[in-house]
Amino acid sequence: MGGRGVELDRSVPALLFKVGRYPLHQGSVGAVRSLGRVGVAVHAVVEDAFTPTALSRHLRGRHVWPTTGLEDPAALIDRLLWIGRRLPARAVLVPTDDEAALLAAGAQDRLAECFLLPKIDPDLPADLADKRGLYRRCLAHEVSAPDTRFPDDREQLLFHARELGYPVVVKNLAPWDRLRAPVVPGTTLVRSERALLASVGAPRGVLLQAYVPRESAQDWIVHLYAAPDGRCAPVFTGLKLRSWPPHAGVTTYARALANPGLARRSARLCRAIGYRGPADLDWRLDLRDGRYKLVDFNPRVGAQFRMFETDRGLDVVRALHLDLTGRAIPTGVQREGRRYVAEHLDVAAWVAYRGRVGVARPPGYPPARGGLEPAWLAWDDPLPAAATAVRALAAAVRRCGR
Template sequence: MGGQGVELDRSVPALLFKVGRYPLHQGSVGAVRSLGRAGVAVHAVVEDAYTPTALSRHLSRRHVWPTTGLEDPAELLDRLLRIGRGLPARAVLVPTDDEAALLAAGARDRLAECFLLPGVEPDLLAELADKRGLYRRCLAHGVPTPDTRFPADRDRLVACAGELGYPVVVKNLAPWDRLRAPVVAGTTLVPDERALLALVGAPRAVALQAYVPREVAQDWIVHLYAAPDGRCAPVFTGLKLRSWPPHAGVTTYARALANPGLARRSARLCRAIGYRGPADLDWRLDLRDGRYKLVDFNPRLGAQFRMFETECGLDVVRALHLDLTGRAIPAGAQREGRRYVAEHLDVAALLAYRGRAGAARPPGYPPVRGGLEPAWPAWDDPLPAAAAAVRALAVAVRRYGR
């Protein structure tokens, strides 16, 4: 479970940084375990001392800082630098959400005093994280993407939804919107006009996206690291099998499956736009026309990144650390068939999918093999799973009470 064939520079610590309160974040726990098992001192910004991330035995130090996303960016940067100045050496900064990634990229020169960061252009990163900006990039580079509209008022909202057809996908327009003025809690599938007006209400910034029905679609995940020379290595591909909310939300169950064509397509896009650093891309294969359509481009570490690793133990967060500390990123094929499950969400997802038509499977879909990577349980790190179970139960009780 350690570094295996990947040797990281243990003199360089890492700091996980996020903006907003979401204590049940499996990606943070995965990053702490991945780097910690390789001998790196890992620090993390956490909401409180009892989040799953804060209780990991692989965490060197927790920094309790319950951010909301409503703070002045200058205030966030000042506090981040104070943490950085207290670290034993310049650290690899690992943003785990879009807001943190945008904040760090925009202040890269200032943060360089304490942190190592990829050399991605802030404007490019902001454009990719914004639904309107990503849509324009896709059109400019000939990348297929679901038809998308950005209505400015109630009349256009209704008209645009009618043009796209119901059900329609509703998304917040830009990363900071979900914290400061969210229209929806996350990607939401709306069945009809009545539900759309009840959800959106008064004119607000929103993105409407055409829905590709699950019966004629496959949802593919690509996680990669784009190095300064433009080379993307590693590039991992996998198939999303369940999500929560169903068919539109975050991944709850998925498998690592090699898709060389999609890997090349994703790497080619990153080279064309000049992207550098870790990325998490969501593609939907529309079986009606045979095209992979880019749904989201998350310019940071993805929550389910631990589904993917090479035979020598390389994953995306280790590739980030290797690159920023001047070490070579070893080549290698991904471990095929490896499964990933986010237990706190997959129980509800499994119940919701039962009796429904599921996503289409690719030809030659292999039997279950390749091992399982659970989000929370780990034989060498038991406390995060216990904390996640308690918090997930508390959330369920509150929702049931409402």
């Protein structure tokens, strides 16, 4: 459970921050445990006092602030600074969603009064989290990506969908849109023109992406930390095996698997664009042409980051704290085969996948080993799992009622 050789500066606290109301956020609980277990005082912005994050025994301070994403960004920064001034010392800021990461990067000079955060081009995270911006970056740096179209009206929507062919993937364009004016609830696989018109009321604000059939694909995850000198360490790689909703949603079951070529490709892209800080990249290997295609670049800590750690106990959140407090990031080898499961979602995913994994497995796929990292259940921190079970059950009852 501990750092096993990773020594963090315990005099420097950390504050976790996200925007929007989604209390069942496994990345926040993982970050609290990662830093809290090695003695760092962790504070977190939470929706209410009974979220899983708020109930973790490793949390030193909870700051109840139910944001929606509809607020004026300047007001969000003001409130964040208000919290920062009440912390015992200047803290490492850990954004755990895209909106928080974009907000922090854009206001990094103001936030430096109370927080430590990576120095980065203020516009770069927004450009990477925006699907149009990411696609342009891929083209500019000769990085493969799924064939993508950006319709401006209904006529272009239908034309581009026919051009790409059904089924086609529909996504919201920009991070803030999913909170303020979502066109689709998330990544949506549309199988016909009728379903497309039913799903997309106003074409502006969405993109269409060519679908790579699941039987011809592998979904790979890369989590890394990019230091100020451009070096990326650590760089972790893993394979997404199930998701919810099936084949298009968040990771519910995955395994850490070494993929040195993909690790080098991801680090090279970060150096080329000048990225700094933690990142979560989603790549889809198209087995039909053998190319890894970049699907998402999340400029922050990924929700399933605790799947990855080195043999010395280093993960990307600990790397962030080490770097921002002036400590060296130790080298190490990725713990191979380590599994991750988001319990509250993987039950439904397991049923949908009929107990199987959802992608073609690579040659030489090793047997299960390396340990299991549940998103919620931890023997030294049981309350987050209990809170998650209660909230997930309540949500299921409400859905059944509707």
